[in-house]
Amino acid sequence: MPLYLAFNDLGALRARCDVAVVRTAKDEAEYEDGAVVPSGRWQPLDDEAGRALAAPERARSSMLVEIVRPPVPTGRGLDDLAKPLGDDRAEYIGQALAEPGMRTTTDNYRDGRLIGLHLDNWDKLDYGRRTVGRRRLALNLGPGDRYVVLGDLDAQAVCRAVHPDSYERRYPHTDDYRTYAAVGHPLGCVRIRLAPGEGYLAPTEYLLHDGSTEGQDKPSAMAFWLGHWSRGILPSLV
Template identity: 45%
Template sequence: MTTMHPAAIAFRDQAALRARCDIGNVRRVHGEPDYENGAVVPAGDWSPLPEDHPERYAPGSFTKDSGLVEFFRLPGTVTDVHTVAALVDLLGDPLHVALDEADDPPGELVTHRLPENGLCLGLHVDNHQNLPYPDRDTARRLCVNLGPGSRHLLLADTDIKSICRTVHDRYETHCPHTDDLRMFVALRKPLKLLRVRIDPGEGWLAPTAVLPYDESTEGAEGQGRWSTTASWLGHWGRDLFDPLI
């Protein structure tokens, strides 16, 4: 039986995590014009995170910094993309890479779109480095919500390496891909989705090359307001910011 590795989320207060986190199921998209065929998206059956669930996502003693999901609040002096970029320059990775900014309207089930055709790709893993299975857990994505609206980070509760071990016999030489996630869901393997609220001035660090994710502006507080994000990819240690939860 394949061992599934859940998201490793840094938190100090279980109640604070539960206050901003829901859990739900996923579905595959077929024939919907705004989505890539086969995309995995939220099913919409959100419910509060059960009281015993935060323990499942607590980091273990062997959790690497590169495998950790962290939530933080920006310092009060950091208010726009320029001041955030200056802060990121000080975080310890001189080779970090700036990713494209995103400006998303409210009410979006998922926000990430393919640049070549504008279709929503749904839950996915980042493949900026196209790393093979053995080297997959390295960089993390740092993303901040510059507002003015709130949004959600969507996180699968199973990582792509566990998924690859389920859907491929020779996973050791495979380069994990979003298609593996879609195959996993098509095979009706169990997958849950966490939805974590990210308000303006807040951000997150997550291993998005390993942990399937997307973002959403649906159901966020401040309905009717667009939300702008700025993101970077780099190798950073833990506890760079004061924790949000």
């Protein structure tokens, strides 16, 4: 299944969403060679493209992206913030601070180079089980705005394209997307603006993603949780 967003108001989505194609990084000091990154030629989301992103009513919650208003943190910290949302095994996995002006935000801890758009692998799911993984809940702690950037093609589709004879035995990986993009297959992305106090729910083991502070003049910190949450468990911002 491609990128699907659960939203109620196309105009509200368009007001915070842009689209672009991706490119492959090569000989760029800040990026790993082969990293998949937004081209930077962002365009407004039009009505036709927006309607194509609309999630079917019967789509599995674990495969959907939602732009949401997470609970307000209390003085007791962030560890248990997500547990009242319906999954008492939800896991707080920490925070990430991004300086302003970053096209993408996640680096390789070994050498500090940015990895670009990527797949998570917390649940270590093979091809057939990728659709049932936990979703990531993210909350922008501020002080600045930031974006979530999402690829428009799911990990199973890319894995089938790159490994046509063995995809059922594979564990979809960021490298599959890098191979897919490097040979010229079309791949797009969307970025969705998140103000402080706003966030998202997304299947980050199923969809290419990363954060971005491109064009922003303030840093922002993001807090993250993993869990199994039903569609509509949090108020939608769109």
